[in-house]
Amino acid sequence: MTDELEEIRRQKLNELRDRGKAGSADESEPERVSEPISVDGKSELTDIATEHDVVLVDFYADWCGPCQMLEPVVETVAAETAATVAKVDVDANQQLAAEYGVQGVPTLLLFADGAPVERLVGMQDEAQLRSVIESHA
Structure with a gap:
């Protein structure tokens, strides 16, 4: 059960990071x-x-x-x-x-x-x- 929760947390964290990258791509400055x-x-x-x-x-x-x-x-x-x-x-x-x-x-x-x-x-x-x-x- 703990491994499953950890995997879900990792997936959610990756989704949030990906969403953040997509948002910064619209800006005129290069991505950090x-x-x-x-x-x-x-x-x-x-x-x-x-x-x-x-x-x-x-x-x-x-x-x-x-x-x-x-x-x-x-x-x-x-x-x-x-x-x-x-x-x-x-x-x-x-x-x-x-x-x-x-x-x-x-x-x-x-x-x-x-x-x-x-x-x-x-x-x-x-x-x-x-x-x-x-x-x-």
Whole structure:
């Protein structure tokens, strides 16, 4: 009985979320993205940077310890701030990383109005990321 109730709750919650998404699609502003978006290539990054006011781009590598430590911070920032968060795997996108001057990971670039405005290299705490985002929001 408890499992059935839990399943009903999950279904209702999903219905409410879907209804909320449908309502925001009518607005002229782009829908807020609450999870990091994986980026594969320059055109995809350009599209995201121009569609959203403030975009935090996390250049990372799977083998990078500090990148792994930064991941939950980036996910929290995506969920709780107005910034859209994009993730770029530097191993899969070497040319894109080079184009933005990424020489080490993690490197975070903040885009505002489609252009890069801030660069943060190395492990960052949540408060620092929130401050940088808020200064450009």
